[in-house]
Amino acid sequence: MKKGIVTLLVLVLSLSLCITAIAQESTEPINLTVAWWGSQTRADVTQAALKLYASENENVVFDGQFFAFADYWNKLATAAAGHTMPDVIQMDYKYLSQYVSNGLLADLTPYIEDGTLDVSGVDQSVLDSGKVGDGLYALCIGINAPSLIYNKTLLDANGIAIKDNMSMEEFVALCREVYEKTGYKTNICYNNGTTWAEFQMRAKGIVLFQEDKLGGTQEDLEEIFSIYEQGIKEGWHVEPSVFAEVSIGQPEQEPLVYGSTPASMSWCAFYYSNNMTALQNAAPEGVELGITTWPSDEPQKANFLKPAMFFAVTVDSKAPEAAAKFLNYWTNSVECNKTLVGERGVPVSAAVAAEIKDSMSAVNQTVVNYINNVVTPNCSVINPPVPSAASEVYQLIYQLQEKVCYGAITAQEAAAELFEQGNAIMAGK
Amino acid sequence: MSKESTAGVIFSLPFIIGLIAFILVPMGMSLYYSFCDYNIISEPVFVGLDNYKKLFTGDEIFLTSLGITFRFALISVPLRLFFALAVAMILLKKTRMTGFYRATYYLPSIIGGSVAVSILWKRLFASDGVLNLLISGLGEPFTYSWLGNTSTAIWVLIILSVWQFGSSMLIFLASLKQIPTSLYEAAKVDGASRASQFCKITFPLLTPTLFFNLVMQTINGFLAFTQCYIITQGKPMNSTLFYTVYMYQQSFEYYHTGYGAAMAWVMLALIAMITWLLFGTKKFWVYDGGL
Numbered sequence: 001m002k003k004g005i006v007t008l009l010v011l012v013l014s015l016s017l018c019i020t021a022i023a024q025e026s027t028e029p030i031n032l033t034v035a036w037w038g039s040q041t042r043a044d045v046t047q048a049a050l051k052l053y054a055s056e057n058e059n060v061v062f063d064g065q066f067f068a069f070a071d072y073w074n075k076l077a078t079a080a081a082g083h084t085m086p087d088v089i090q091m092d093y094k095y096l097s098q099y100v101s102n103g104l105l106a107d108l109t110p111y112i113e114d115g116t117l118d119v120s121g122v123d124q125s126v127l128d129s130g131k132v133g134d135g136l137y138a139l140c141i142g143i144n145a146p147s148l149i150y151n152k153t154l155l156d157a158n159g160i161a162i163k164d165n166m167s168m169e170e171f172v173a174l175c176r177e178v179y180e181k182t183g184y185k186t187n188i189c190y191n192n193g194t195t196w197a198e199f200q201m202r203a204k205g206i207v208l209f210q211e212d213k214l215g216g217t218q219e220d221l222e223e224i225f226s227i228y229e230q231g232i233k234e235g236w237h238v239e240p241s242v243f244a245e246v247s248i249g250q251p252e253q254e255p256l257v258y259g260s261t262p263a264s265m266s267w268c269a270f271y272y273s274n275n276m277t278a279l280q281n282a283a284p285e286g287v288e289l290g291i292t293t294w295p296s297d298e299p300q301k302a303n304f305l306k307p308a309m310f311f312a313v314t315v316d317s318k319a320p321e322a323a324a325k326f327l328n329y330w331t332n333s334v335e336c337n338k339t340l341v342g343e344r345g346v347p348v349s350a351a352v353a354a355e356i357k358d359s360m361s362a363v364n365q366t367v368v369n370y371i372n373n374v375v376t377p378n379c380s381v382i383n384p385p386v387p388s389a390a391s392e393v394y395q396l397i398y399q400l401q402e403k404v405c406y407g408a409i410t411a412q413e414a415a416a417e418l419f420e421q422g423n424a425i426m427a428g429k
Numbered sequence: 430m431s432k433e434s435t436a437g438v439i440f441s442l443p444f445i446i447g448l449i450a451f452i453l454v455p456m457g458m459s460l461y462y463s464f465c466d467y468n469i470i471s472e473p474v475f476v477g478l479d480n481y482k483k484l485f486t487g488d489e490i491f492l493t494s495l496g497i498t499f500r501f502a503l504i505s506v507p508l509r510l511f512f513a514l515a516v517a518m519i520l521l522k523k524t525r526m527t528g529f530y531r532a533t534y535y536l537p538s539i540i541g542g543s544v545a546v547s548i549l550w551k552r553l554f555a556s557d558g559v560l561n562l563l564i565s566g567l568g569e570p571f572t573y574s575w576l577g578n579t580s581t582a583i584w585v586l587i588i589l590s591v592w593q594f595g596s597s598m599l600i601f602l603a604s605l606k607q608i609p610t611s612l613y614e615a616a617k618v619d620g621a622s623r624a625s626q627f628c629k630i631t632f633p634l635l636t637p638t639l640f641f642n643l644v645m646q647t648i649n650g651f652l653a654f655t656q657c658y659i660i661t662q663g664k665p666m667n668s669t670l671f672y673t674v675y676m677y678q679q680s681f682e683y684y685h686t687g688y689g690a691a692m693a694w695v696m697l698a699l700i701a702m703i704t705w706l707l708f709g710t711k712k713f714w715v716y717d718g719g720l
Contacts, residue, residue: 074681077469102470241577244664245555260557261572388468392683402666406579 030322033063036090037072039251039278042343049339053329060322069249079316080104087317088326091138091310093129098388099312100132106313107135111324118328121349129307129382138310139327142274142345144367145305145375146199149276150268151184151256151283152290158182164292164374171295172230179236183262187238187255188227189270190405191248191398194390196270197224198383199294203302209386209393213426218419224397225404225411225418232405238266240405251278256289258282270294273367274308274345280363289363291370303379305371308345346371393422459690467687480691491692493667494675501583501671502650505590510642513597514635520598521605531602538595547589547659551576554585576661579668586656586669597642604638605631633716640715644707651700672696 036046043066050062065086067075073095079085085104099105108130111117119127122140130138155162158181162174175186189196194208200223201208206215214221231237238255242264246253251271257279259265269279273291280289296302311330313323329336334355337347342364347353357368400414409417463480465473484491520531540546553559554575564571575581608631616626654673657663663670663678676696680689 070682077681077684080470098470104470239574239577240665241556241574244574244577244582244661245551264556388684395678395683399667402664406666408666 029059029061030319031061031063032088032319032323032326033065033086034088034326035065035067035072035076035086037067037069038090039275039282041278041281042066045340045343049330049336052336052339053326060326068247083316085314085316087313087319087323089312089314090141091312093307093310093382093385094390096130096138096310096312097132097385100135100137104315105137106315106317106320107137108139108313108324108327109134109136111321112136116321116324116328118332121332121351123348123350126307126348130310130312138312139331140307140309140348141311141330142308142342143305143348143371144272144274144308144345145303145371145379146195146294147271147273147276147367147370148268148292148294149256149271149279150290150292152288153286154178154182154184154267155290162290162292165299165378166293166295167297168227168295172227175231175236176234178267182267184265184267185238185255185263186231186236186268187266187270188231190228190238190240190243191401192270193249194394194397195272196294197397199296199302200224202304202380202383203296203298205301207383209383209390209426211387212428214393214419214422218415221418221422222411222415225400225414228401228404229411232407237405238264240402251275252282254279254282257284257287272306272308272345273370274343276367277341277343277361277363291366293374300378301380303375304382305375305379306382342367387426389426389428392425393418396421396425459693462687463690463694465687465690467690468684469681469686470684473687476687480688481695483688484691484695490667490670490675494663494670494672497583497668497670498651498653498672501587501590501653502647505587506643506646506650508587508591509594509646510597510639512591513594513642514601514639516594517598517601517605518631520602531599535595535599538593538598542593542655544655544659547656550585550589550656551660577665579665582661582665582669586653586660589656589660590650590653597646600638600642601635604635608634636715637717640707640711644704647703647707648700651696651703 034046034050036042043064046066047064050064054060054062063086066072072090076085076089080099080102091099091105108117112119117139119139126140126143127136130136130140150162155178158178160174160177160181163170166174178184178186198208201216201220204216204220206220208215228237232239242255242259246255246258252258254269254271255264255266256269271279276289276291283289293299293303311327313320313327317323331347331349332352334352337352337356338359340347342356342360346368347356353368357365360368396418400409400418403409404411404414462473464475464477466476466479467473516534520527520534537546555561556572556574556577560575561571561573573581575585612630612634613626616630621629652673653671654677657669657671657674658677661669663674672692673696676689676692679685679692
């Protein structure tokens with residue numbers, strides 16, 4: 001009896017091995033791991049697009065991995081050290097030069113030359129944003145711009161009008177008005193990226209992160225903090241303690257859409273335009289969001305178009321050609337971009353962008369309209385990619401913002417500290 | 430090699446390989462990196478003692494985080510041991526539900542270090558969380574921000590840590606059961622009160638267990654990471670920045686991985702020193718069974 005069972009087991013095992021072997025021989029699946037950061041909305045549309053591609057290319061098997069922004073870069077750095085990076089990674093403008101200089105990304109030029117990757121529909125300046133030296137290491141997959149996303153329903157109900165290209169003074173007056181009329185406060189991207197600081201400096205014609213120092217004088221830098229000091233003092237900025245309870249940077253937990261009382265919520269959010277979909281999805285039922293420019297006294301100097309993000313093929317990929325083919329699909333397939341609904345920004349291929357415009361959701365049409373008609377005619381060239389020391393300066397700015405908002409130091413002291421320590425960090429000390 | 434020792438080697442091989450691959454080699458690498466300028470994605474560059482020098486001379490946050498970690502350990506460890514002992518004493522009594530209670534009280538120490546519980550804790554102490562709702566129930570609406578305030582945020586972490594007293598409790602329970610009942614009977618005959626029974630019999634006989642728990646929990650206290658990383662991230666204004674979280678920030682957020690490695694070795698040295706000090710006090714208060 002026992003012998004019979006053993007024989008049976010051996011038979012079953014060898015049979016299943018045979019089947020696996022046959023199965024492998026006939027299709028030879030290509031495994032592609034694709035990694036990105038972002039919201040739940042992005043995860044959903046990206047997974048759907050991967051599924052679509054896999055259904056058209058049956059030998060491709062995807063493993064889609066997504067993380068929050070901060071976790072993503074930790075994960076990627078560790079994977080880079082172990083040479084186990086995913087095949088295709090979402091890349092940010094900020095990290096591009098660092099990854100290329102360490103030889104972690106594959107040059108896409110050969111795939112363009114042999115026709116695997118067709119970029120004929122992409123504007124040259126957009127394509128060039130993924131270039132480092134002579135090589136094209138990252139392919140831009142969407143365009144966006146800084147945008148003030150606001151609770152239109154709330155403002156309309158209270159008869160508060162908003163216009164594009166507000167000046168700082170008009171913006172502050174608006175914050176006060178909203179606070180007085182509705183109790184809703186304002187969040188000026190507290191501890192969430194330093195684009196706002198860079199944006200403010202751009203208005204003065206200053207590039208904040210330079211090769212080995214910070215641009216501007218201590219007086220210039222003070223502006224970065226004085227708006228928080230004023231907002232907290234006058235009561236219209238969201239209290240810093242509110243942010244202790246949420247994950248900053250996740251659109252779903254942004255005070256614009258998340259919070260239990262007006263005092264812990266904001267009427268607006270400083271974001272990039274492509275986050276509007278995620279914010280709208282996270283907004284309470286019946287709340288319609290609007291989009292306008294960040295406030296500035298010099299809108300043309302301050303505003304810019306940004307390659308929203310890139311896809312890059314890593315040197316660890318075992319199937320770089322299949323990865324390039326996938327990027328081609330991502331760039332040129334109308335079907336694929338219909339699935340992606342412009343969540344990562346306006347598609348880079350002009351033909352695709354025109355083709356999918358009508359099938360886009362109302363929100364994304366608003367975003368495309370904003371990019372094309374509000375920002376494009378009134379902006380200047382984006383700052384060069386920041387050096388790697390900048391990420392430590394970001395943390396310093398966050399901590400100083402926090403101290404200013406808790407009233408531990410004044411804006412002037414914060415500026416002094418940023419000027420001194422920030423310059424030391426940039427100089428590599 | 431005899432047949433028997435071959436078998437022995439084969440059976441212990443998984444452990445030996447694990448020890449070498451996952452502990453010894455990484456530790457060696459970490460020690461090497463602590464003398465390097467290393468940012469994970471580029472090759473390490475040897476810089477000698479620079480990282481250690483910077484730690485002790487040019488880094489205020491290092492000292493802040495060290496202070497916070499000491500404070501956390503000094504408060505949470507005694508509290509945790511106190512609760513562990515108190516609950517163990519109560520659960521010593523045999524009733525029908527004892528088994529259930531023991532399991533229930535042990536549960537937090539299995540799940541307490543998990544991410545899920547940390548997130549739950551964060552919600553519990555949110556300004557619109559359960560705790561504030563309960564307080565609001567007493568009268569005025571209460572929206573105090575426990576996590577947003579520099580003086581209370583650390584206590585949220587301490588309470589979470591104290592709540593996980595289960596494993597110490599089980600160890601106390603096991604050794605409480607081993608105290609011979611004849612000692613208590615004799616004491617009762619002599620008319621000793623419950624308090625003096627505890628002071629003269631229970632506590633002295635428990636000191637070896639207490640010592641063990643103290644050492645283990647102190648080490649755990651210094652290495653606490655998840656709660657802080659998930660709940661506060663060191664906020665507000667670095668008032669809850671645990672040493673381990675700062676080390677993580679340096680290593681994986683600022684990409685000063687060499688510096689982070691140096692911090693890890695300083696921590697190792699500190700814990701070794703504290704443990705050695707604790708062992709030094711042993712002869713003054715731990716009952717060694719008269720041996």
